Amino acid sequence: MRLFNTLAREKEEFVPLEPGRVRIYACGPTVYNLFHIGNARAFVTFDTLRRFLEYRGYQVDFVQNFTDIDDRMIQRARDEGITVAELAERNIAEYYVDADGLNVRRPTVQPRATETIDEIVALIATLVERGYAYETSDGVYFDVAKDPDYGKLSHHNLEDLKTGASERGDLGEEKRNPMDFAVWKKKKEGEPSWPSPWGDGRPGWHIECSAMIHKTLGDTIDIHCGGQDLVFPHHENEIAQSECATGKPFVRYWVHNGFITVDDEKMSKSLGNFFTVRDVAKRFPYPVIRFFLLSAHYRMPINYNYDMMVAAQNGLQRIRNCVDNLAFVTAAGGTSRDTDSPGALQLAEAGKVARDRFVEALEDDLNSADALAAVFDLVRAANTAAAADDAVSSEALRGAADRIQELCEVLGIDLTPDREEIPTEITRMVEERTAAKKARDFALADRLRDQVKEQGFVIEDTQQGPKVSRV
Ligand SMILES: [Zn+2]
Structure with a gap:
């Protein structure tokens, strides 16, 4: 290093x-x-x-x-x-x-x-x-x-x-x-x-x-x-x-x-742009703050403002969504392909390349910005693989998810989602909708989907069944 x-x-x-x-x-x-x-x-x-x-x-x-x-x-x-x-x-x-x-x-x-x-x-x-x-x-x-x-x-x-x-x-x-x-x-x-x-x-x-x-x-x-x-x-x-x-x-x-600036100005009590972490944590969860701090090389100045924090929040969410989705696809029984399909091999290769790039970046004076870029490369490859019709085995998808977890752990980035559990009431409505669709009662199925949406949840139909998340 x-x-x-x-x-x-x-x-x-x-x-x-x-x-x-x-x-x-x-x-x-x-x-x-x-x-x-x-x-x-x-x-x-x-x-x-x-x-x-x-x-x-x-x-x-x-x-x-x-x-x-x-x-x-x-x-x-x-x-x-x-x-x-x-x-x-x-x-x-x-x-x-x-x-x-x-x-x-x-x-x-x-x-x-x-x-x-x-x-x-x-x-x-x-x-x-x-x-x-x-x-x-x-x-x-x-x-x-x-x-x-x-x-x-x-x-x-x-x-x-x-x-x-x-x-x-x-x-x-x-x-x-x-x-x-x-x-x-x-x-x-x-x-x-x-x-x-x-x-x-x-x-x-x-x-x-x-x-x-x-x-x-x-x-x-x-x-x-x-x-x-x-x-x-x-x-x-x-x-x-x-x-x-x-x-x-x-x-x-x-x-x-290096220093932190706030809206491109030096942070100071007299300018009134002096933020404690406790203040910031009232608006953005702690993992977002950590993600933001690691998004620039540590010796470079970093500028704190609302837009940067929203960008950090979106970046972290992209990684979480990917891991979440991989877990969903594989837990739902996943795909039946074996591990050595071309798609699986490609994904395994993307995992290795991402890890090497990640290590290389951190070995070069702890360049966390480039290390995060390597994580995003793998996220992209995993998203593509998960969306491909049955082409990649569950084992390969799980391998990619584990790799993303492993790299984020080195950066101390917590991938546990902030969202709450899906209430049982919602789960029940989703099950009723599935049953309605099976019975070809599409009017009822649509009505149930709208009711779920009114409660603040969306249903996404995937190959592995309905996936529910908060809007
Ligand atoms: Zn000292």
Whole structure:
């Protein structure tokens, strides 16, 4: 597989450190509110990467954290008159509602910053001991000038960064360099805190991820992922702390997903075009949201609007209809042809070609858009085969349906239809109509069909008998 590595600025052949095993870390949500559709893109993308690596036979350790202490959490808890821990508990539960809805699998380990304090303090102590961090009256800071590699991920030059920051006046009184960042923040009145050699306080954001990675996955990991907006300073700072503390390479492949725009504008609270996944899920089912997010390559910008969502809904429905129809045709006794009729062989071949194209697309830097195109090729071939008069055996049709299911499963696309069961009242009327047709009472049969339609269902007459679905 080839992955675009932000560190190298090009696609590289992916080779895990340990054969057959992949260690992945993804920056998780800060649990002060519901997550938005931009966050959802990261969760869905990296869940798909994990699913694909597993499909290719790797054992994947996938860690994603919860940031459950920071300024925003303290502020929000204060506004609501609850504790930071209560706020975190509530929003972690809410996170699962949306993530489960999007079919994002639970990570192997889901560490929380507040449960990693010992490791965070130990990591800071190592940095202080080795001269990479220093204490001030309000905290402990990482000294970026001590790290000759600082800026290697974001391809920034420290001198340029320094100039930019000093022009903005970012230099606090005690900071040695405007780019120095807090790894420990000393306690202010009314804030949650933990003891440390530098007094009570709480960790800075960047150090949390470094400590959680070392604790759960080791000093060097294969893939670190996150949104493009995290490259600088968050990931740059993670590298600096981790490599200065351990003296080892931190991450081998850095993978970042692109932005989401809304009606071609950047999503922001001030523009009023800021959508949580919960908002979107009120209008479109979760599987449609996932389908939409995978319809573009993860590094490309993707534009969210109503038309795009309707297109995603229609696309997903086409796949579901196909699988549904194949199940119907084969369950109804299907066709009597044997497996090696020309039509069956053709369909089996289409299945193989689609799978190869699908794998090839995902191996090329997780191109989910092309992978979906391969699924649609197979859907087309299966629809043609199912419609052909008795030409293709049930076994071949079932094979195609299984293949479509298998590929959609890799993308985490749920093919279970959203529709309800057909009510027994409707089923009874459909049976009466069949009986009427047999008795050549076509007037009654037509009347029953119209009555069924008034109830919101259509009857389609197929070779295998009547097929009923909601209008
Ligand atoms: Zn992080």
